[in-house]
Amino acid sequence: MYRTHTCGQLRITDTGTTVTLAGWVQRTRKMGGMTFVDLRDRYGITQLVFNEEQNAELCDEANKLGREYVIQVTGTVNERYNKNKNLPTGDIEIIVDKLNILNSSDTPPFTIEDNSDGGDDLRMKYRYLDLRRQCVRQNLELRHRMCIEVRNYLSNLGFLEIETPILIGSTPEGARDFVVPSRMNPGQFYALPQSPQTLKQLLMVAGIDRYFQIAKCFRDEDLRADRQPEFTQIDCEMSFVNQEDIIQTFEGMAKHLFKSLRGIELNEPFLRLPWADAMRRFGSDKPDMRFGMEFIELKSETENFFADKAGFAVFDDAKYVGGIVAEGCAVYTRKQIDQLTDFVKRPQVGAKGLVYARVQEDGSVKSSVDKFYTPEQLIAMKEKMQAKPGDLILILSGEDAMKTRKQLCELRLEMGERLGLRDKNKFALLWVTEFPMFEWSDEEQRLMAMHHPFTHPMEEDIPMLDTNPAAVRADAYDMVCNGVEVGGGSIRIHDPKLQAKMFEILGFTPEKAQEQFGFLMNAFKFGAPPHGGLAYGLDRWVSLFAGLDSIRDCIAFPKNNSGRDIMLDAPSAIDQKQLDELDLIIKEN
Numbered sequence: 386m387y388r389t390h391t392c393g394q395l396r397i398t399d400t401g402t403t404v405t406l407a408g409w410v411q412r413t414r415k416m417g418g419m420t421f422v423d424l425r426d427r428y429g430i431t432q433l434v435f436n437e438e439q440n441a442e443l444c445d446e447a448n449k450l451g452r453e454y455v456i457q458v459t460g461t462v463n464e465r466y467n468k469n470k471n472l473p474t475g476d477i478e479i480i481v482d483k484l485n486i487l488n489s490s491d492t493p494p495f496t497i498e499d500n501s502d503g504g505d506d507l508r509m510k511y512r513y514l515d516l517r518r519q520c521v522r523q524n525l526e527l528r529h530r531m532c533i534e535v536r537n538y539l540s541n542l543g544f545l546e547i548e549t550p551i552l553i554g555s556t557p558e559g560a561r562d563f564v565v566p567s568r569m570n571p572g573q574f575y576a577l578p579q580s581p582q583t584l585k586q587l588l589m590v591a592g593i594d595r596y597f598q599i600a601k602c603f604r605d606e607d608l609r610a611d612r613q614p615e616f617t618q619i620d621c622e623m624s625f626v627n628q629e630d631i632i633q634t635f636e637g638m639a640k641h642l643f644k645s646l647r648g649i650e651l652n653e654p655f656l657r658l659p660w661a662d663a664m665r666r667f668g669s670d671k672p673d674m675r676f677g678m679e680f681i682e683l684k685s686e687t688e689n690f691f692a693d694k695a696g697f698a699v700f701d702d703a704k705y706v707g708g709i710v711a712e713g714c715a716v717y718t719r720k721q722i723d724q725l726t727d728f729v730k731r732p733q734v735g736a737k738g739l740v741y742a743r744v745q746e747d748g749s750v751k752s753s754v755d756k757f758y759t760p761e762q763l764i765a766m767k768e769k770m771q772a773k774p775g776d777l778i779l780i781l782s783g784e785d786a787m788k789t790r791k792q793l794c795e796l797r798l799e800m801g802e803r804l805g806l807r808d809k810n811k812f813a814l815l816w817v818t819e820f821p822m823f824e825w826s827d828e829e830q831r832l833m834a835m836h837h838p839f840t841h842p843m844e845e846d847i848p849m850l851d852t853n854p855a856a857v858r859a860d861a862y863d864m865v866c867n868g869v870e871v872g873g874g875s876i877r878i879h880d881p882k883l884q885a886k887m888f889e890i891l892g893f894t895p896e897k898a899q900e901q902f903g904f905l906m907n908a909f910k911f912g913a914p915p916h917g918g919l920a921y922g923l924d925r926w927v928s929l930f931a932g933l934d935s936i937r938d939c940i941a942f943p944k945n946n947s948g949r950d951i952m953l954d955a956p957s958a959i960d961q962k963q964l965d966e967l968d969l970i971i972k973e974n
Contacts, residue, residue: 387457393429397476399462406431406479407457407487409517410450411497420447421478424458425497427522432465432478433458439480446484453490453497453514459483510951512942524939527646528927532599534645535619538638544595544621549584551577551601556901561605563614566967577603580920582837583905585622586877589916590908597621599923611869611925611936614948619926621874622918628860628876632657632816635872635919639814639864646930649812655864656815663817664787668794670820673868674813676806678709678797681770685786690769697757699738699782705789708740708780710772711800715743717777729781729796736792742766742778752778798868807867809932814866819843822857823890831892836861838887838902841876841917847883854890864921871926874919881909 388407395404408426415421418437423430435447450456460481469475494511495503499520508515515521536546555562555576562576578584580602588596600620606612623631636655643649656674663672666679683690684706700706711717717725722741729736742752742763750763758766770778779796783789801807822842823832834840836859842850846857861875878884884906888898899906924936937943944950964971 391428392424392426392431393473395431395462395474395477395479397464400464400477402462403459404462404479405457405459406433408455409490409497410452410454410456412452413447413450415448418444420444422447422450424456424479425517429474430472431474432469433460433481434463434478435481435484440482443481443484446486447481450486451490451492453493453517454486455488455490457485457487506945506951509937509943509945512952516941521938524927524931524933525941527931528923528939530646531642531923531927531930534642535597535599535638538641539595539597539621542595542634544597545593546598547588547593547596548598549578549581549588549600553578553584556583563603563605566969568966571968579604580618581620582839583902585620585918586839586905586913586916587908589622589624589877590911590913592624592914594624595622608944608946608948611928613924613936613940614944616936617923619872619921619923620918621920622916624914624916626876626915626917628818628862628917631874631876631917631919632862635864635921636816639866642926642930643812651812651814658815658817659819660817660821660858661819664790667797668790668792669868670817670863671865671868671870672794672815672817673798673801673807674815674865675808675811675867676801676804678711678800680707680709680790680793680797682707683766683769683780684782690766697754699740700754702784703782703789704784705786706780706782707789707793708770708778709793709797709800710770711777711779711804712773713775714777714800714804715745715775717743725779725796725799728799729792734792734795735788736781736783736796739796740780740782742772742780744772744774744776744778746774748774750778809867812866812929814864817863817865818861819858820861820863821855822846822859823855825855829892832890834887834891835859836873836875838891839875839877839884839905841878841883850886850890860917862919864919866929869925869929870922871929872919872921874917876915876917879909879913879915881906881913884909 389405392406392408406424408424411423411425411430413420413422420435422433424433435444437444458479458481460479462477463480465476465478493514495501495507497514497517499518501508501518552565552575555564555574560579562579565575565577567573567575581598581600585596598620600618601615602618603615605614608614640651643651660670663670668680682688684700684703726739728734729739740753742750744750744767749760750767752763772778781789781793781796821835822840824835826833832854841860843858843860849857859875863870863873865871878887885898924939927939928936931939933939942950942952949955
């Protein structure tokens, strides 16, 4: 056998045992007549000792070992003189009497350490080496454990794990599809699923009742830290349920995952916040609730603290004025204030400027707009903002209330970061509910489904589909953790007439609706049950549990921000023969 034990297994109780280990050379150190080698495998690191006095030839072999050589050793477990408290195996070492080099290695392009000297692109090019690092491997182990817990939890609740096809038909009303040409059907294309949405609804029509799948999904959209062109969903659907049933089921699963994987007990029900309140109070449909700094509106459709114009056009001409209070930040220097001003003026935020006001220790207010307002007005503003001595008030204004709230949201998150309030080991979860059913698309010049065309409206809003569809709320819900949407879903439409009405509002002719979704509408004619579901983003869950800033390090072989796999050099050109077989012509630039 190649080994009797792993490199993370041996302890002081194994002293005197003859063992065989195999793994990779992490590092070598020569000290006098002794050579020390750290041997690494997936399970840990064990120190090997080669003694020149006992076996000079063997010690000479050890001195020739390079980093990442694959070796096998046999020797005796010995208690270490200088113990390493940072290693589980740090109380022992192996006195080696036999060495077998299984494979040599070129010098790796970066150090295989937790704190590597390799940049992102280099590590992604040699991802198989990057995965040898303990910190990256632990993320994959966490992902594995999460999948096991999800499967066991849902199976115990009567869910069936059912695979759905990867090659499907293209449907509109979402991100761009990745498409696959069909050789057997020239000129026709499959699409890769953005989610198994219609397929899981068909499973409900089929009477499956409770379905789940850890499903690969594909979306051709611009990338960022929490997006990949291919990602994984924990996809779930249930029959004969309402919103409360689904929330209870999957809130329970979230609590189970936190307890089993992080040892965190979440005993209280998750906060529930209607979408309109989330946007008004935090400027986001995924608010980070680890800290406060809630918006205070000074001027809006329902509020006008500045009833009399003061000659300050930034506020006088604005439709919306609102701010946050940064506790204890009145000590900020002018340089720090200028940094915040530069932050909100970045193109990614888009504000024109920032108004600030310091609350002095005596309760007076020193503001960047002192010349426009009396001390009494500034004191009144302080009280409206509920600011205390030592606090810093930060205010934004604009013509578009929603846009300005989103800018203020970015400022709130930046202040939370600067003040250390976004602790990755603290978790705040909530449900955001009552989303708008539709959103207006300037590009399409029509209403679009905010979620997807199969979302059920809230029962009390259904009559407004004929009179004011833009005001209709969806029976939809998102789970948010630390400002990240980790899951979302809705009650689905199961009535063919209501589904036809939805397609009509979205601009589908009956013929187009039949062409795109005829398979689903036809299925609904045969007794579709009330149903609904939810999809968790597995990659996002794992990254949150692991404390990562990006989902890339919890995916074995991720793409870069351009959607490229630089290890496999994909996407790439294909042979002309393949193009001819597919009846495809590549347009030259």
